[in-house]
Amino acid sequence: MNGTLYLLLGIFILAxxxxxxxxxxxxxxxxxxxxxxxxxxxxxxxVTGDLVDVPxxxxxxxxxxxxxxxxxxxxxxxxAGRLGRLRARLARSNSAIGQGLLALLSGATIDADTWQExxxxxxxxxxxxxxxxxxxxxxxxxxxxxxxxxxxxxRTMLRxxxxxxxxxxxxxxxxxxxxxxxxxVILVVGVNGTGKTTTTGKLARVLVADGRTVVLGAADTFxxxxxxxxxxxxxxxxxxxxxxxxxxxxxxVAFDAVHEGITENVDTVLIDTAGRLHTKSGLMDELGKVKxxxxxQVPVNEVLxxxxxxxxxxxxxxxxxxxxxxxxxxxxxxxxDGTAKGGIVVAVQxxxxxxxxxxxxxxxxxxxxxxxxxxxxxxxxx
Amino acid sequence: xxxxxSDRLAVTFKNLRGKxxxxxxxxxxxxxxxxxxxxxADVALPVVREFCARVKERALGVEVSGALNPAQQVVKIVHExxxxxxxxxxxxxxxxxxxxxxxxxxxxxxxxxTTLAGKLAAWLKRNGHxxxxxxxxxxxxxxxxxxxxxxxxxxxxxxxxxxxSGVGDPVAVARQSIDFAVTKLHDIVIIDTAGRLAVDDDLxxxxxxxxxxxxxxxxxxxxxxxxxxxxxxxxxxFMAGxxxxxxxxxxxDGDARGGAxxxxxxxxxxxxxxxxxxxxLDDFDVFHPDRMASRILDMGDVLTLxxxxxxxxxxxxxxxxxxxxxxxxxxxxxxxxxQMQAVKKxxxxxxxxxxxxGMGDVKAQLDQLDDRELDRVAxxxxxxxxxxxxxxxxxxxxxxxxxxxxxxTEVQNVNSLVERFGxxxxxxxxxxxxxGMPGMPGMPGMGGGGKKSKGKTAxxxxxxxxxxxxxxxxxxxxxxxxxxxxxxxxxxPPATLDELPDEFRKLLGG
Numbered sequence: 001m002n003g004t005l006y007l008l009l010g011i012f013i014l015a016x017x018x019x020x021x022x023x024x025x026x027x028x029x030x031x032x033x034x035x036x037x038x039x040x041x042x043x044x045x046x047v048t049g050d051l052v053d054v055p056x057x058x059x060x061x062x063x064x065x066x067x068x069x070x071x072x073x074x075x076x077x078x079x080a081g082r083l084g085r086l087r088a089r090l091a092r093s094n095s096a097i098g099q100g101l102l103a104l105l106s107g108a109t110i111d112a113d114t115w116q117e118x119x120x121x122x123x124x125x126x127x128x129x130x131x132x133x134x135x136x137x138x139x140x141x142x143x144x145x146x147x148x149x150x151x152x153x154x155r156t157m158l159r160x161x162x163x164x165x166x167x168x169x170x171x172x173x174x175x176x177x178x179x180x181x182x183x184x185v186i187l188v189v190g191v192n193g194t195g196k197t198t199t200t201g202k203l204a205r206v207l208v209a210d211g212r213t214v215v216l217g218a219a220d221t222f223x224x225x226x227x228x229x230x231x232x233x234x235x236x237x238x239x240x241x242x243x244x245x246x247x248x249x250x251x252x253v254a255f256d257a258v259h260e261g262i263t264e265n266v267d268t269v270l271i272d273t274a275g276r277l278h279t280k281s282g283l284m285d286e287l288g289k290v291k292x293x294x295x296x297q298v299p300v301n302e303v304l305x306x307x308x309x310x311x312x313x314x315x316x317x318x319x320x321x322x323x324x325x326x327x328x329x330x331x332x333x334x335x336x337d338g339t340a341k342g343g344i345v346v347a348v349q350x351x352x353x354x355x356x357x358x359x360x361x362x363x364x365x366x367x368x369x370x371x372x373x374x375x376x377x378x379x380x381x382x
Numbered sequence: 383x384x385x386x387x388s389d390r391l392a393v394t395f396k397n398l399r400g401k402x403x404x405x406x407x408x409x410x411x412x413x414x415x416x417x418x419x420x421x422x423a424d425v426a427l428p429v430v431r432e433f434c435a436r437v438k439e440r441a442l443g444v445e446v447s448g449a450l451n452p453a454q455q456v457v458k459i460v461h462e463x464x465x466x467x468x469x470x471x472x473x474x475x476x477x478x479x480x481x482x483x484x485x486x487x488x489x490x491x492x493x494x495x496t497t498l499a500g501k502l503a504a505w506l507k508r509n510g511h512x513x514x515x516x517x518x519x520x521x522x523x524x525x526x527x528x529x530x531x532x533x534x535x536x537x538x539x540x541x542x543x544x545x546x547s548g549v550g551d552p553v554a555v556a557r558q559s560i561d562f563a564v565t566k567l568h569d570i571v572i573i574d575t576a577g578r579l580a581v582d583d584d585l586x587x588x589x590x591x592x593x594x595x596x597x598x599x600x601x602x603x604x605x606x607x608x609x610x611x612x613x614x615x616x617x618x619x620f621m622a623g624x625x626x627x628x629x630x631x632x633x634x635d636g637d638a639r640g641g642a643x644x645x646x647x648x649x650x651x652x653x654x655x656x657x658x659x660x661x662x663l664d665d666f667d668v669f670h671p672d673r674m675a676s677r678i679l680d681m682g683d684v685l686t687l688x689x690x691x692x693x694x695x696x697x698x699x700x701x702x703x704x705x706x707x708x709x710x711x712x713x714x715x716x717x718x719x720x721q722m723q724a725v726k727k728x729x730x731x732x733x734x735x736x737x738x739x740g741m742g743d744v745k746a747q748l749d750q751l752d753d754r755e756l757d758r759v760a761x762x763x764x765x766x767x768x769x770x771x772x773x774x775x776x777x778x779x780x781x782x783x784x785x786x787x788x789x790x791t792e793v794q795n796v797n798s799l800v801e802r803f804g805x806x807x808x809x810x811x812x813x814x815x816x817x818g819m820p821g822m823p824g825m826p827g828m829g830g831g832g833k834k835s836k837g838k839t840a841x842x843x844x845x846x847x848x849x850x851x852x853x854x855x856x857x858x859x860x861x862x863x864x865x866x867x868x869x870x871x872x873x874x875p876p877a878t879l880d881e882l883p884d885e886f887r888k889l890l891g892g
Contacts, residue, residue, distance in 0.1 A: 124426075124611045126424075192661075193492030222661070223528065225531055229528070232524055277635060313422055313639075314638035314639070339579075339580055363491075
């Protein structure tokens, strides 16, 4: 009997437990699993908000940053004109890749190496190996069918194919208006450090700028000072922030926030949740509970998953798990003002059919814009 | 879903059995698989290219040895190369000869700098230092408050003269903090800076300003393990813009494979010092390149598992169990319950199984398995009387109905548990007959438990031959690492295919 043996035993026992439990689950067969979350499948009603309908003619407008006077409320920049900056910033972050593609395709002939390079370029944008391959395969077929070797034409085709994957026809509007006398509820979820609180704050500004009344729910009771951070955002635009004790039950904070929203007759209740890794089943259950509890009063209109543009292939797993637990209705792609391309959203949208609705473009309080598929793709292909 | 590298290679090598030497075409195909595996793990493309070229070169020159099949050999080469790049060995923090030692944290927004600052402070404090946290993130609303709370939790003072949220000059704060630390006799100063994008020239200049003002002994770049291809650009720009001496990888408790570790290390040449693996203050550890290599290749992490097991398993309890098994006594439901509760302390089941190499098949099933299933099993056992736990054979219909009621489950669940447990018991019995120790020749006989249980015998097997003597064991650690590889080098050449667990056999093309 020695120490190693204990460990061997321990691991063996782990194996046994897996054997017994896994088979037990299988044995349970069609028995309804206790984890089935009944009542969560009510589809959120899509109402067109005016956040998205920004006329592109205003695109050229450069938004002026509002200085923050200490005692008075901020006047957020109008939502119009944000698209222009999206273009400008995307162009900045993606120009290298675009030019790379152009250079590649401007060769006289398109050979296997070129295709490989095109594929690589897409991979570098975090599109993922499988989607990138698929796209290149489709492109190859089209090029062969048309018998063209004109680089400009190939580039257009690439753009079309990418656009088809991003699918501009998807409904990307945010449902933020009152319905049946009840406020619209938006739940903001995501893993740690993607920018949920910041996104919630910016979104509140957008809504206030559009003349809505907003209540913020600081359901991130875990991270130190998260509620203070949201409070700061709320104070700047004069939105009420409902908060609970640190380490308290996030579901109860969310419930209170919605309750406040109903009594105050506001248009929208935004609930910021704590960042949680999708691998922690306990925390994911907690999130499920937040949504369930809110839905006792008002249906949740939108569940926004905040994804960081720097996220790699793990983003797909994240989206999958979050979608399963809280039925994500839209994605917010943040930190797109950096060098990251955020190509993972293509894979996410392809697999889950959840559209990107908003993009975060920087640290400024008004750096949140509606997602524009064309601008996104244009930036990708240069 | 993504397949693990060993699964991919198993397919590639299916037809290669019996070949004495790999042809160039074989290797090309292998390298392509490695490329996809690395890209799926978010290793940056240029790094992948370079890496694959090197693996190819090495694989071409290698004679196929008798003990290893080609797939094993390639996996071994890949693993070795990964470990080499990731650092080969772990580096410690460089402490300044004249205190205070200044550590500056850098990184993108949301990488986890503030949380990490707290963890690092708590870790240093445990190691007998008196760290000081400095709130130089005056950008993000309430980052200062967050650091203060974190500092309070870690029991470490925080120097925060400015309220933050856009007010104050971080360079001045950093400069003053050094004097403050000197007067208050803190031997380490940890400066938490604002998250910044690599393309943001103003903020990069500010970071340089802080660096020049405090002349840090260590500048650490904090990198999120989930980061994708952008890791390369980020690391390069931070290297060029500010410069750093080491890297900390955060959020490793997720399921991201963390290819960024490889990219950053390869591109900047700076070592990875720490890994942060959870939300609690003590979820923080020095970085283990060998484990990271296995993780990037999705090959399991047996060493961490053993460490965790060591932490939770009670030695007396384990001794009792071992004796029971070796004497051929029956493993009862009571024992099972106890072991299960010990395992639960180690973390979620799927995470634990994920750390075992060669568990790909089971992992898929585990995805549907909730850890609450364990609770349910526990509830069923707890609803039994001691006599029933001792001998499940006495469970008749009415007893089963009672148990089901008591545990809030259905009779079928009780039935199924009892049945599965019977099978497990049989396995245990055979194991003790076969020599009393898993990993010994008796093991292959355990096949009675079906395909899955065979796969499960892989981990104990991999560790056979480790010495009970701690000193000897330490000496063996290094060597046994190779043995940890799934489909790798068993210590002795396998006698027959049938004796190998599934995973090995698959690799051998059987």
